[in-house]
Amino acid sequence: MLSIKNLHAAVAGNEILKGIDLEVKAGQVHAIMGPNGSGKSTLAAVLAGREEFEVTRGTVSFAGKDLLGLAPEERAREGLFLAFQYPVEIPGVNSSYFLRTALNEIRQHRGLEKVSAMEFLKIIREKLQLVEMDEKFLKRSVNEGFSGGEKKRNEILQMATLEPRLAVLDETDSGLDIDALKIVANGVNKLRSKDNAFIVVTHYQRLLNYIIPDFVHVLYQGKIVKSGDKELALHLEDYGYDWIKEENSRSERW
Amino acid sequence: MTEEMETLHEFTNQEYKYGFVTDIESDTLPKGLNEDIIRAISAKKAEPDWMLQWRLTAFRNWSKMEEPTWANVKFNPIDYQDIVYYAAPKKSDGPKSLDEVDPAILEMYNKLGIPLHEQEVLAGVAVDAVLDSVSVATTFKEKLSDLGIIFCSFSEAVREHPELVKKYLGSVVPPGDNFFAALNSAVFSDGSFVYVPKGVRCPMELSTYFRINAQFTGQFERTLIIAEEGSYVSYLEGCTAPMRDENQLHAAVVELVAHDNATIKYSTVQNWYPGDKEGKGGIYNFVTKRGLCKGVGAKISWTQVETGSAITWKYPGCVLQGDHSVGEFYSVALTNNYQQADTGTKMIHIGKNTSSTIVSKGISAGFGQNSYRGQVKILKNATNARNFSQCDSLLIGDKCGAHTFPYIEVKNSTGQVEHEATTSKIGEDQIFYLNQRGISTEDAVSMIVNGFCKEVLAELPMEFAVEAQKLLGVSLEGSVG
Numbered sequence: 001m002l003s004i005k006n007l008h009a010a011v012a013g014n015e016i017l018k019g020i021d022l023e024v025k026a027g028q029v030h031a032i033m034g035p036n037g038s039g040k041s042t043l044a045a046v047l048a049g050r051e052e053f054e055v056t057r058g059t060v061s062f063a064g065k066d067l068l069g070l071a072p073e074e075r076a077r078e079g080l081f082l083a084f085q086y087p088v089e090i091p092g093v094n095s096s097y098f099l100r101t102a103l104n105e106i107r108q109h110r111g112l113e114k115v116s117a118m119e120f121l122k123i124i125r126e127k128l129q130l131v132e133m134d135e136k137f138l139k140r141s142v143n144e145g146f147s148g149g150e151k152k153r154n155e156i157l158q159m160a161t162l163e164p165r166l167a168v169l170d171e172t173d174s175g176l177d178i179d180a181l182k183i184v185a186n187g188v189n190k191l192r193s194k195d196n197a198f199i200v201v202t203h204y205q206r207l208l209n210y211i212i213p214d215f216v217h218v219l220y221q222g223k224i225v226k227s228g229d230k231e232l233a234l235h236l237e238d239y240g241y242d243w244i245k246e247e248n249s250r251s252e253r254w
Numbered sequence: 255m256t257e258e259m260e261t262l263h264e265f266t267n268q269e270y271k272y273g274f275v276t277d278i279e280s281d282t283l284p285k286g287l288n289e290d291i292i293r294a295i296s297a298k299k300a301e302p303d304w305m306l307q308w309r310l311t312a313f314r315n316w317s318k319m320e321e322p323t324w325a326n327v328k329f330n331p332i333d334y335q336d337i338v339y340y341a342a343p344k345k346s347d348g349p350k351s352l353d354e355v356d357p358a359i360l361e362m363y364n365k366l367g368i369p370l371h372e373q374e375v376l377a378g379v380a381v382d383a384v385l386d387s388v389s390v391a392t393t394f395k396e397k398l399s400d401l402g403i404i405f406c407s408f409s410e411a412v413r414e415h416p417e418l419v420k421k422y423l424g425s426v427v428p429p430g431d432n433f434f435a436a437l438n439s440a441v442f443s444d445g446s447f448v449y450v451p452k453g454v455r456c457p458m459e460l461s462t463y464f465r466i467n468a469q470f471t472g473q474f475e476r477t478l479i480i481a482e483e484g485s486y487v488s489y490l491e492g493c494t495a496p497m498r499d500e501n502q503l504h505a506a507v508v509e510l511v512a513h514d515n516a517t518i519k520y521s522t523v524q525n526w527y528p529g530d531k532e533g534k535g536g537i538y539n540f541v542t543k544r545g546l547c548k549g550v551g552a553k554i555s556w557t558q559v560e561t562g563s564a565i566t567w568k569y570p571g572c573v574l575q576g577d578h579s580v581g582e583f584y585s586v587a588l589t590n591n592y593q594q595a596d597t598g599t600k601m602i603h604i605g606k607n608t609s610s611t612i613v614s615k616g617i618s619a620g621f622g623q624n625s626y627r628g629q630v631k632i633l634k635n636a637t638n639a640r641n642f643s644q645c646d647s648l649l650i651g652d653k654c655g656a657h658t659f660p661y662i663e664v665k666n667s668t669g670q671v672e673h674e675a676t677t678s679k680i681g682e683d684q685i686f687y688l689n690q691r692g693i694s695t696e697d698a699v700s701m702i703v704n705g706f707c708k709e710v711l712a713e714l715p716m717e718f719a720v721e722a723q724k725l726l727g728v729s730l731e732g733s734v735g
């Protein structure tokens with residue numbers, strides 16, 4: 001589904017991603033961990049098409065298409081979803097209107113009929129239940145005045161509604177209380193199918209107790225320096241990143 | 255420059271959609287302004303002598319006045335002798351029904367999306383369409399007259415209801431009020447007149463579409479609305495104009511009078527030709543609008559969405575004379591390319607327990623300059639007067655400007671005045687967020703801007719709110735970053 005080959009990306013002249021290789025197949029969950037500033041959000045942003053990150057080398061194909069050749073909205077319509085680490089507030093824009101517009105753009109792209117406000121209400125009610133959110137959030141402006149945890153949950157609500165092929169969750173667990181964490185994880189698990197895939201960026205092994213990953217990767221200084229299964233996350237939980245950093249500086253010296 | 259920026263620029267470079275000229279023989283006076291021209295205008299309209307004298311007095315005042323220079327706008331000097339002050343469609347007797355209206359005119363309105371035939375049936379909207387200087391068609395008049403409501407062209411009011419016109423004309427905006435008001439008083443061509451009798455709630459939105467048509471023609475409408483005790487009326491004016499190279503002067507005057515516990519809601523959607531991308535052409539929109547809350551508990555509410563004109567100079571205000579009277583001003587002003595707007599309001603608190611609310615949303619894109627200028631004055635006897643003002647500016651791109659000039663004068667120590675102001679930029683992160691959900695940049699900008707203006711749009715009558723939303727989108731096409 002997603003194939004990243006030797007991806008390099010820079011921002012403001014600094015190279016942040018220094019050769020990423022990653023294969024994600026339908027039905028899989030990949031976790032990406034790594035110290036602060038290692039490039040996890042940058043990778044997510046590059047996949048989603050954020051302009052200020054310049055891809056200097058490498059290729060990314062997504063569902064058979066050259067992802068890097070598509071505009072951000074086209075990537076979204078193709079089924080790429082990014083749950084933002086810091087969801088943006090959009091004052092005055094009604095949440096329900098926003099999400100229905102998004103859904104209809106994506107449906108149209110898939111050759112489906114647009115949904116009316118009434119039909120949308122039916123769909124969204126079901127999704128709200130999935131993430132245990134109150135309907136009153138729909139009446140508010142997009143993310144405006146939402147608490148940190150509410151914003152994260154709102155990202156999952158959007159994901160559930162838009163039904164992406166590939167969802168990249170950038171630290172969706174940060175700032176969530178334990179109950180909310182379970183709700184979000186549960187939401188993700190319910191959406192998991194043999195046709196879609198997830199990339200879960202996280203700092204905490206805890207999330208991976210609920211969302212069991214098929215692979216765990218460690219991103220360090222713009223490269224994936226270690227890959228393994230869920231045991232790797234447990235190991236990191238116990239030993240931190242020092243051994244990775246050390247291994248890596250050794251390899252640099254050689 | 256990011257891609258969003260580029261799209262923003264494309265968005266801004268939208269051509270004006272309403273640029274076409276209808277070919278109607280027009281009955282036109284020569285260019286220039288002097289007492290003879292004024293006599294000729296008055297004669298063409300078969301006005302009574304008192305009306306002519308009123309015009310002449312205004313003209314003599316105007317001749318001694320100077321064009322104001324305090325507004326934050328720049329333009330080439332206007333040659334007032336190079337303007338045609340009167341143009342009317344040829345058919346001299348006003349049409350009695352739509353069937354009698356020149357098909358070319360109806361066709362033009364259809365292009366503008368104002369299907370009169372449909373409007374007659376739909377939405378309960380009565381339309382008094384002003385083409386250049388003369389009213390073309392008035393609908394629903396009979397229905398209204400059953401309730402004692404008068405809704406007609408200004409000229410007709412002068413003929414049919416002289417006692418009302420005499421009593422109220424110039425009572426809110428005196429002929430010598432300012433340079434442009436004096437000019438209008440001397441040469442005004444036509445406009446609308448509304449009278450709502452005591453206790454009557456006008457059952458439909460009254461609406462007028464103004465349109466500048468003949469070349470070199472300044473348009474000088476005059477609108478007068480009177481709401482008697484306990485009555486209610488909602489009035490909407492919408493404007494648009496065809497493409498022109500020459501700058502055209504538009505100097506209207508609107509006067510509103512609300513008696514005890516009467517409410518007047520006046521909404522404007524202004525989309526005159528803004529000029530091209532280089533700032534060539536476009537309408538000079540120099541307008542004086544004022545409402546008098548004459549009686550106890552009277553309420554006047556102005557809502558404006560100003561997206562057109564090369565220059566907008568306009569401060570719809572309220573004189574809160576009656577105790578417990580209420581004034582409101584809700585405004586969206588959008589400037590794109592080289593458009594300039596200097597707009598805001600004046601709230602003059604005279605009576606006790608009067609209150610006013612000001613919500614102003616300025617949007618600047620391209621090289622647009624947008625100034626909010628607002629005056630809140632609480633006079634000595636206005637005990638417990640309240641004002642709340644909120645002025646928000648939204649910048650799109652980095653070549654435009656937003657300015658705020660609040661003037662506050664409080665002469666009664668019980669007065670309370672609150673002023674809030676914010677300036678923000680459309681964020682690339684907001685646009686990206688919407689992009690990431692499958693929404694194109696153009697739609698994203700339109701969505702963000704409409705969200706920014708929400709409180710004001712909510713004040714517009716439903717069907718016009720939708721139109722205004724579209725207009726904001728269209729006016730900004732090509733502008734985002």
Ligand SMILES: Nc1ncnc2c1ncn2[C@@H]1O[C@H](COP(=O)(O)OP(=O)(O)OP(=O)(O)O)[C@@H](O)[C@H]1O
Binds near residue numbers: 039042
């Ligand atoms: N716009 C930018 N300008 C300059 N440097 C940037 C910019 N965006 C990111 N960086 C740098 O790129 C590096 C990687 O940042 P990124 O946000 O991808 O890290 P991360 O792995 O997501 O970290 P965290 O775990 O803290 O979220 C950091 O050093 C950051 O400072």
Ligand SMILES: [Mg+2]
Binds near residue numbers: 085
């Ligand atoms: Mg990050």
